[in-house]
Amino acid sequence: MLRNTFNNEIASLLAEDNWLLAQEEYDRQENLNWESRFGLVSGYMSSRGSEICATSRPTLPATYIHGIFDRSEAFMRELANMPDWAKLKVYVNRQPIGVETEGLEDYLRALDMKNGLLASHYTVSDASGARIRVESLKLLSRAHPQCGLIRLYLTPLDGDAHFELENLIDGTVANFIDYPRFRTRHFEITENGKGKLGVYMECHTRDFKTPVGIGACVEGEGISSRAIKPYGEVACEFFDLHAKKGQTVRVDKFAAIATGRDTDGVKWRVTRLLEEVTTRGADAEIKMHIDKYQELWRMADLEIEGDDKMQKAMRFNIFHLMSTPNPYDDRVNIGPKLMHGEEYGGHAYWDTELFCLPFFTWVFPKIARNLVNYRGHLLDAARRNARDNGYLGAKYPWESADTGDEECPSWSVEYDGTCTRCYVADYEHHVTSAVAFGLVDYVRVTGDRSLFEEFGLELLLETARFWSSRMVWSDKKQAYEILQVTGPDEWHEPVDNNYYTNRMAVWNIHTAVDELKAMQKSRPDLAAAICQKIALTDDEINLWLDRAAKIYLPDTTGVIEQFEGYFDIPDAVITQWDDKAMPIMPESCVGKERKDHPILKQADVVMLMKLLPDELSLEVQRLNYDYYEKRTLHRSSLSPSAHAQVGVQLGLDERAYQYLERSSYVDIDNNQRNLREGLHAASIGGTWQAIVMGYCGMHLDKEGELAFSPKLPEQWSKVRFRINWRGKDKLVTIEDNKATVSDLA
């Protein structure tokens, strides 16, 4: 058991090995990847898994706080990397001690996914060759999500030792600090010095001047010579600790963060939080934190018997996904990298509704409601976005931060400094139907129709209105067209009449009208008020329906043309795969412009099959799956999970399972090779769907009742998972390809 390699205090807290993700060797090349894997999120804030003693390199420490965005010189408002409290520097004989110190031995870091703890130990030698044992525990409290805690244990093995320590808050961080072309500092430090307890740093974001206060204090038997010694942009409390040979000394570091989003008095709030957490004490806080994780896992666990690797990977995936959203704030969302890295600015994409949201809808409906509410709060911004682009209704931005403005930049800058016009925001409109789809799915699963009454119906109608306004009549085709869009496959942009986009536009209009009719029956007063508010008349509704009925759609009896003209592109199919079983671009396509070859970045027609599985016959679905699979490079981490989920439901077991592995292990194995920038939220959520909706076949039947069509892989003897079904916690067991639903204890 790995936990037995720790001291008793840590060992008594850690879970058994199958709940631990362990890094057993320190490898500088892998540092940034482990920092992503070992990132912790309290629901309020995150802290990447940088080494506590801060001697590793390269390192990209990151502290993100939900809703704290800033643009400054960046291309977009992005989650601001805030001062890093998660550092405790240790010096022995004037030398900093850490993983890069000479004589590193017995290195282990382990993420305890059951209890939400990051534990580490190693032994290093000081300048005189005397060995020092360093052990640590880190957590971001689930019980008090604005608080973090580090326990550091130091043991001199070969003689007495004197330790000099620094309790730091490091304000020298920036976004993209190691990428100077994009490096942006998103805050200004306004105070750096002494707090009522320990050190205190206050800053504000540069654009909106949102204040953020960070306090940190240390406790430990034998601490002496405390001195507050801020310097530059580093808050620092210096202190001494003696230890006799073989004696373990412990330091507890408590940190607390508050922002102007929570309180008018951030320093007052930080002080109170620190007073409270230190009064409770570290032992109590750890216990409360672990209890909270037990509550989470009671609902979130997905047990797979017969496949230990998949089991651990899914717990890893679920751990990070469930830890990230803020249960107490419905004005924030989830970024594509969760809060574990700096790519994509922490923005809400379609990834939220179509990949991440279903997990929460089924397992944590209150969090799902928050994520849906986020879009509701930004409905006015979406209306503004539609108007500014010449459309009616509400058009959700491709990338959404706090304001709801479009954050997707119009220019991308290449590594060599060349600028390329980026058309994603201009053309990739299908996010708007995704927002509507996620909302409707949430209501259908949870039965929480109050959402429609609050803002949901209005959102559905306004997005339907957008799609109607997005269509143009073609005399030639005698049909409505959606021209110049980018579908899910971003390598063909822009195209006309992308099947996915057109079909989802129709879905959006029909669903909006259906739900309006339903409310006209159940709450006619409210339905009328909503129509009045948005000046919606029956004439306009009829116009939408007419357009939806007359929209151009390709022939769907055979292979469906992804967009108009796709079949005219000289064909090519994938015939080679790399050592990670990833498809390789066909020779004939290499060097061509993307628009001139048929290869897809990611699932497009197959993505529609995932969302609307009853739209096409299974035969047609298989035909299309076969066709597009041969032409899809899966360069987006969103693609494999869709292929897994659709594949297994089509009976394509072996191929589906390859995609499931690829998707489930995306961060464990770093198979997209960009783990340093954070985890892959959509892949994580999509994998959960692939198992639960795909392999376990959970779905709503035509009456909206819970139904299952399980098809477990041979090597899986049993799968168990939990859902909240219409307000009740249920345990679902899939065994012998039969589903049993029982009340959850």
Place this chain on the structure above:
Amino acid sequence: MLRNTFNNEIASLLAEDNWLLAQEEYDRQENLNWESRFGLVSGYMSSRGSEICATSRPTLPATYIHGIFDRSEAFMRELANMPDWAKLKVYVNRQPIGVETEGLEDYLRALDMKNGLLASHYTVSDASGARIRVESLKLLSRAHPQCGLIRLYLTPLDGDAHFELENLIDGTVANFIDYPRFRTRHFEITENGKGKLGVYMECHTRDFKTPVGIGACVEGEGISSRAIKPYGEVACEFFDLHAKKGQTVRVDKFAAIATGRDTDGVKWRVTRLLEEVTTRGADAEIKMHIDKYQELWRMADLEIEGDDKMQKAMRFNIFHLMSTPNPYDDRVNIGPKLMHGEEYGGHAYWDTELFCLPFFTWVFPKIARNLVNYRGHLLDAARRNARDNGYLGAKYPWESADTGDEECPSWSVEYDGTCTRCYVADYEHHVTSAVAFGLVDYVRVTGDRSLFEEFGLELLLETARFWSSRMVWSDKKQAYEILQVTGPDEWHEPVDNNYYTNRMAVWNIHTAVDELKAMQKSRPDLAAAICQKIALTDDEINLWLDRAAKIYLPDTTGVIEQFEGYFDIPDAVITQWDDKAMPIMPESCVGKERKDHPILKQADVVMLMKLLPDELSLEVQRLNYDYYEKRTLHRSSLSPSAHAQVGVQLGLDERAYQYLERSSYVDIDNNQRNLREGLHAASIGGTWQAIVMGYCGMHLDKEGELAFSPKLPEQWSKVRFRINWRGKDKLVTIEDNKATVSDLA
């Protein structure tokens, strides 16, 4: 020839190998030592030899500016480590390139002592394995001492490369940054952004608010995408450079510094300096810089034929010593570590007058005059210091910064945080006679009696007055005593009647009275005015002379008792030496308090023999040398050079030569093991004296005329050096133990 391993542009500038100090292997353990050895000083400012691409570690970059002191939370006003302009970061494929990058090969750094250039080259591999050649040249312009220049050459060896670069001014530095107990930030940044040329950072010291402006700009063919991107406390100009395979691209970085000590408009001045240096261009600046070093070496070179190691070491020593003082500013001095490290705060100690000053007095008398003037400017502070300690006259502080206040702290803090009362400032009074001695030596050698008229006589009289007031009458001894002092040997403190201190007090009084009498003859008006200014009467002068006559001095016919009671300490002698031929503390003394054993830290009686060689007969000197050598541990780097100089003049050739080696190689070999904190100024100056005054026997005879008593080591066939003798540049050649003095071409 090492220079031939560089590209043609660098090779054409570098000297032959015997003028180069080369680091041929990159070794992380040795980084901080090489940073000291490779520190450059323009006379105005210094820059330690940190790697330009800033990837080495550990690293202690330092930028000191003469006269820019600050105390803040430190124990004393110390030279403030200012923002570091000497960095140019390079990224290839998003990875910083530098000495810690994978695949380091062909590493070489070489200090060209002839031309004042620091050159380096190495090859590293980028993330893809493609090799990049990096070459650089750094200088702090001797022609325009407020300007620095870096030339960086980049050559991709295996394919085209795109470089992302950053022209940085790093304001995150602090004094003792890696020693948190003492870490102090001495400035506040008041501006960080764009200059008229490139980036500009302005800060001020924290106590006195002295403004310091630093500007830096880059030039180079092909530079594109320039963007000023300050973040936090780092000024940053980002830019791109492309290079084809095998093509070398060059970047010239120019930097300029101005302070409130020079100008009321630091930003204006920095802008002008940058405009001027970029208008001249790097080639012209390098040429002017090298020409200036040729001028310096014309006077400063010390040629030793027959001993290449000693030759190189002496050029290394002289290079750093002559480069450090400011030729244009007589309110600044020289610190014990020169400007190459952070120990001792850059303060003037007795090291200046007795160890460093003679080199300048003989070789660069204008600089010597500046160093002496520094004490003159601080005469009022010395009077204040005497008064505050209950004495009359002028008492110079043991450690002197810009204000002349005593900067030697009353408490020292040990590694484990314990505080010890430090009595050095209370008891070590002999610095006052050293100041007088250096001044008088300067006048006697240079003949510049104007010094006496300006402030020198007043200084002599006031220091004499201090010594008189420092004495107390002993009825028992029927003599005046100086009680409770520390002599040069700091391991016995405090003691009564330290022979060195008492004897130098007498010297100070006699010399002051002699020079007053001389001026009463040559300039009676001025002599009277001086006496009137300091209210000095004949009665008081007689009192001084009476005290000097009646001071307690030990028996000087045999072994002289270092201080009263020294002979009562249980005796012990050194019988063992370590592998570096350094004496080892006798067993019987280990664990004893220093006052309870007879072992000396450094030359004390021998030091007096160095200063007043005619005071004692050669026989008595040999007796004392023998006696004290056996009891001296040379734990101060000041000690070996004194033993070398005195030893050779006493005919103790072999022993003297060991001390000479130890002293001359102190920084080349790091034999005091504290090179990381800077070079050893007193050892450097003392070694020059040991060779020139000791081995070459240069001295003033009784008539004050130039005289020589050479005793070259056997392996030296010839020594040549240059002096300025009463205004004329002379070449002194020592060969066959005869001296020839000729006019210097």
